[in-house]
Amino acid sequence: MGTTQLESVPEPKYWHLKTVLSEALDSEFSVGEILPNERDLAARFGVARATLRQALEQLELEGRLQRRRGVGTTVAPPRVGVAVGTEQQAWPGGAGDVWQAVDCTPAAPPAAVAAALETGPDDTVYTVRRSRVSQGQPVAAELLYVPESSVPELSAIDAPSGPARARAVLRELQRLELEGRDSAVELGSARADDARELDRLPGAPVLVVTTRFLADGRTAALSVATYRADTCRLTFGDSGGVEIHQGPERQAS
Amino acid sequence: MGTTQLESVPEPKYWHLKTVLSEALDSEFSVGEILPNERDLAARFGVARATLRQALEQLELEGRLQRRRGVGTTVAPPRVGVAVGTEQQAWPGGAGDVWQAVDCTPAAPPAAVAAALETGPDDTVYTVRRSRVSQGQPVAAELLYVPESSVPELSAIDAPSGPARARAVLRELQRLELEGRDSAVELGSARADDARELDRLPGAPVLVVTTRFLADGRTAALSVATYRADTCRLTFGDSGGVEIHQGPERQAS
DNA sequence: AAGTGGTCTAGACCACCTT
DNA sequence: AGGTGGTCTAGACCACTTC
The missing domain is CATH 3.40.1410.10 (Chorismate lyase-like)
Structure with missing residues (x-):
């Protein structure tokens, strides 16, 4: 009946999160700028910290972010x-x-x-x-x-x-x-x-x-x-x- | 006194696990062979499944393993x-x-x-x-x-x-x-x-x-x-x- | 001491493949 | 239907840096 099947392949949360963050990096952050910490970011997006970290990991892999223990997460310069x-x-x-x-x-x-x-x-x-x-x-x-x-x-x-x-x-x-x-x-x-x-x-x-x-x-x-x-x-x-x-x-x- | 400080930098579990698995792959497994599933492996090594997965992810990144949803984890052929x-x-x-x-x-x-x-x-x-x-x-x-x-x-x-x-x-x-x-x-x-x-x-x-x-x-x-x-x-x-x-x-x- | 990212746990549910 | 890997949660503790 009316149950139209949109989103037949639901996007994982961390994937969507990565996209959102990536766009935010382009428009709202500068190279070297420090992002909010992981706990705050997770709360802001309403996800568990592990899920947020999955998105951050991908962005770091792509060279968009740089994370340092004890310091924080910063926007990486171009490779x-x-x-x-x-x-x-x-x-x-x-x-x-x-x-x-x-x-x-x-x-x-x-x-x-x-x-x-x-x-x-x-x-x-x-x-x-x-x-x-x-x-x-x-x-x-x-x-x-x-x-x-x-x-x-x-x-x-x-x-x-x-x-x-x-x-x-x-x-x-x-x-x-x-x-x-x-x-x-x-x-x-x-x-x-x-x-x-x-x-x-x-x-x-x-x-x-x-x-x-x-x-x-x-x-x-x-x-x-x-x-x-x-x-x-x-x-x-x-x-x-x-x-x-x-x-x-x-x-x- | 006697508390000699060996292991001053304790190795993460997943890292040690990766080493152990890597050696097992060399000596006990053949290309194409199917590994036990993640729940069994985690139990066998006495770690949480997430920790085991962290080790498997690294081995997959290095081209040693191949994982397919619904199927299992197999030993990858050389690149x-x-x-x-x-x-x-x-x-x-x-x-x-x-x-x-x-x-x-x-x-x-x-x-x-x-x-x-x-x-x-x-x-x-x-x-x-x-x-x-x-x-x-x-x-x-x-x-x-x-x-x-x-x-x-x-x-x-x-x-x-x-x-x-x-x-x-x-x-x-x-x-x-x-x-x-x-x-x-x-x-x-x-x-x-x-x-x-x-x-x-x-x-x-x-x-x-x-x-x-x-x-x-x-x-x-x-x-x-x-x-x-x-x-x-x-x-x-x-x-x-x-x-x-x-x-x-x-x-x- | 306080704050950060890194590691780890013990569960739950889901998507996919095989049978 | 049953088994696999993939996603997600809500906590906990640890290592490191900075103040």
Whole structure:
């Protein structure tokens, strides 16, 4: 009879909430502004705090919000574009490299890395830790695996301490002729150590960029770089990359 | 005195749970195998269902699990690598294109797209919907925006219906000389229509690849492609890209 | 000390798929 | 009809930051 079936697929509350909040962010808030706390927001929308949090989580995943424990929830600035494709058609550590070497330890790598490097289980592989900063914020942490066979001239005496040894390894790498690289991007969640370096909680969503450096017809080095997914837009290709953002952007006073 | 402060930073339950489950997946389960249901698993580990779900969500985000309402939770196969960088240094729709045209509607695009295309608010822009299938599974949905000025010879009479008109637009595009492209990758969540096409729920995590096609010194077309983040590894560069996976892989019987 | 977001619980009901 | 995952509630306590 008269029971017209509108809303045959009822929208979940948190989904509708997300839409409402998203529009409010565009029209009523400025970048950097602090939102009301979760308990107040939940009460205002008449939902449980867990439901509100589900909406906030999505908005944070999309880079619209930033939440910090003990502080509050703020409107996030647009994502920063970080170049990962070109601009560095060279070895890590070459001219114009945006990475900063942290330290370097010789150790047997994880099994999956050893397989990709085609090294035996007992071959030593240098693990270089590097970090990348953009606009004052840490955006990525990297583990660069360099098998000993790629830097045969390196002697342990060259550099006793952390960052110095890392730079020595990178310098030795330049002696090889780079034949090509290929990369892959996938979604992951931050390990505890990466999370600390990226100023996020463990499990935060990250974009994992795995790059293989080819020389001498084999994989001469392998980089696993972990980018903050909430704040970064990875750009590839000729120039900067496209920025598609949703609404008006204003600056907090 | 004796109260040695181990575990000064107590690990959250869901995080520990995730680790335990992850190891169990490596050693005791095969790809495609069905896990016990959430209520049983929660009881077995002595936690609330919500806590268990927090762990499962992370594992799904990392591509280790696949959950389907009404069915159950299964062990996911390794992510498929999908090439997005090279292999198609040509216009969309050219030889070897892996995309399948769905339909095409002339309409005013979203404001953000119009800005990137540098078109006026009243210029008509063809919106071509395409989909990409890999190994029998839908992996991506694309919206390709082509301003009318990029396909001046196109007449509406050429192709009355959906897919045919889409192909006509792509064909006209080939007449321009492609000068370059640049792309950006970022994390997003699936809109309702994309989610339906990707066989996921709305809000599912996706990798959004935005590509600008340059010709005549301007942006001649703009592609916004939405890839399933749980099942895809985007590869760029010379060859296939590296696969780093955690543990042993077996096949379900 | 007070206020914030992060974790956790023990329930309830719903939408979807299989049988 | 019965079982699955998805949504939602109303609380509680904890970790962290700021005052």
